[in-house]
Amino acid sequence: MAFNILRKWHMPRSLLGRMLLLTLLAILLAQALSSAIWLSQLRTTQLEGLVTSARSLAYSMNATVTYMRSLPLAYRPLVLDQLRSMGGTRFVVSLNDRPLDMPVLAPTQRKQAALEAVDQVLRQSLGPDVDMSVKFVSPQDLRIFNAGLKLDELPRSWAHFALTLEPVNPPVLVTQIQMAPGEWLYIASLLPEPYTSLEEEGLPALQLWFIALSSGFLLLSIGLLVHWQSRPLKRLARAARDMSLGEEEVKPVEIGGGSEVVEVGRAFNTMRARISRYLTERSQLFSAISHDLRTPITRLRLRVELLEDEQLQLKFGRDLDELEMLVKGALQCVKDTDIHENIDPVDLNHLLDCLIEPYLHPQGNGRVTLQGRACKPYPGKPLALRRCMGNLIDNALKYGKNAHLRIEDHGQAFVLTVDDEGPGVPEQRLEQVFEPHFRLAGQQQGYGLGLGIARSIAHSHGGEVSLQNLRAGGLRVTLYLPRNAD
Structure with a gap:
């Protein structure tokens, strides 16, 4: 399945490209798996630390509530005014005649765990029947007094130092407890660092840099190794x-x-x-x-x-x-077929022009037509390629009267098709005509070697010569010469 996916993605043809691609996929898969496991463990550890910090905060709230309960009713507002005048307290505390109604932030796993820990600690200390609400509120929606004053409308010494961490605006934990009929104790606070934001963080930037640098170093090492190992193979090829x-x-x-x-x-x-x-x-x-x-x-x-x-x-x-x-x-x-020549760049366009020139007619109705052009020279044996293509053209003219040539050169292979107007070849004889001295019935010209010689020369260049009967009549001979070793 993975191999089919890679084929659809047009896997590189070189050994170096394939090794680097497969190595990169293996690295990404291994890093993704290890990062997922590490991140899961990290979040579990952070959740445990969050619950512990929330419980510690709840115990501090309980101490505040216990202290306020111990004061006479008339002294409670005075003590709160004195605390606000001092500034810098951990909590923002007020007494209201009713619970304040504020929009609640959407619950998440971390928020829910912190709320449950605070609620559990306070109810264990104050009693399970105490009328109480614990929720997280956005700083923009926070209200502190009965008048509904916002955080920005209060003196900075009263609440800003306890409830803001500029430029971050973390959610505020608001706890409201009924102290007596018509009296509600209001406590607003932030969770301690590093659990202030309560957001589930992704991979840290340092971890991402580590993955990128380790992957790059590994790819570079493997690339150098494969390049070093593939040089003898290239010489061999x-x-x-x-x-x-x-x-x-x-x-x-x-x-x-x-x-x-x-x-x-x-x-x-x-x-x-x-x-x-x-x-x-x-x-x-x-x-x-x-x-x-x-x-x-x-x-x-x-x-x-x-x-x-x-x-x-x-x-x-x-x-x-x-x-x-x-x-x-x-x-x-x-x-x-056994031509000893050096391999040189061959101008196939010039070669074909020279081969078909004797058959061209000034009025344009010659026995040979040519369509298409080669995009670049082909490295091969000049005389052998000339004899190969000449045999195909001569064969088409000898048995099919006219020859129609078409060139297709897409950079990876040179393809020449030669169509004639003859009777064609029976399907069961398409391979036999390449055998030496083989002739079809009624054919007595030549030695019967032209197609066999052309195929042998094509094979020596890593190519092929194939035959196909045309539906409209005639035979199509295709010469395929690969350019993959250019």
């Missing part, structure tokens, strides 16, 4: 491509990298030496065989000329012509 294109001298690959890459390099060097020795021996063997065959054929032709029986002379002549055609066909096959 270049050497393999040069050898597949028929370079006369492919130097042994420099051994380096990890043990697995070293083993691959050694195996390639061994294979290179064996293939080079095989090609040399094959070339020598074929040269010797061709020489040995031509000599007796020439002698036989001389002896046939000395025969007096014309019928017998004619029969021997036909047999020798057929034998000579087979030898020439074999020579042409080896000559056309």
Whole structure:
């Protein structure tokens, strides 16, 4: 499933890009999991600390309530006035004739835990039947006296130092307790640090910086490691491509990298030496065989000329012509597919223009048409590519009267399609026509080697030649040459 998702995201093609992408995904997944666990534990610890701080605050409130209860009714307002004049107290306390009505903040897990802790402590001390309310109020909605005065309307020494933490405006814990009929004790306070805001914080900025820096350092380390390990593979790929294109001298690959890459390099060097020795021996063997065959054929032709029986002379002549055609066909096959050339940038546009020029007509109704252009030169064997495309065009003109060429070059591959107007090829014969000396019924021209040679040259460049019958009639030959090794 993960692999399919990565494919939809267009996974990079290079080993370095894929390693970095997979490493980044693994880092993000591991960091997200560890951060989630750490944040969950942190919030649990903070909630426990919040409840402990709220209970401690409730005990201080209980002491205040107990002290106010111990005072005669007439002395309570005097004591409160004296406390306000002193300023700097932890609580803002007032006596009202009724509970003040204020908007309550929306409950959260932290607010609810703090309210329950304060309510529990006060009811344990004051009795379960005490008439009391505990709630959190926004500083903007806070009211303190019966007159409904706001916090900003009071002297700063009365309440601001106890209930504000500029520039932060944390919620205010308001507790109202009925002391006697018509008398309510009002206590407003803030929770102590670091639980003042009561908001659930996300990951700290320091933690985010740690994740970013550790991920970057790990990606850099892995990128350097993969780059160092992939250099021998790139050298191996270049050497393999040069050898597949028929370079006369492919130097042994420099051994380096990890043990697995070293083993691959050694195996390639061994294979290179064996293939080079095989090609040399094959070339020598074929040269010797061709020489040995031509000599007796020439002698036989001389002896046939000395025969007096014309019928017998004619029969021997036909047999020798057929034998000579087979030898020439074999020579042409080896000559056309085993071309020793250096790999150079080939201007495919110029190459095709030269191939089709003899078939163009000044009035525009020539036997060959061409659409599209190559976007850039192609690194390959110039003569081999010329023979490959020439064979495809000649084959289309020979069996299909006219040839219609179209180029599609999208940067990753060069594609040439050649459509003719002939009878096409039976579906069961589409692969057989690439075999040497194979001809369809009624075809007697040539040696039957053109398509096979074209495919061999395409294979040597890492490409392919394929056939397809057109619905409207005719045959389409497609030459595909990849550019992935440019």
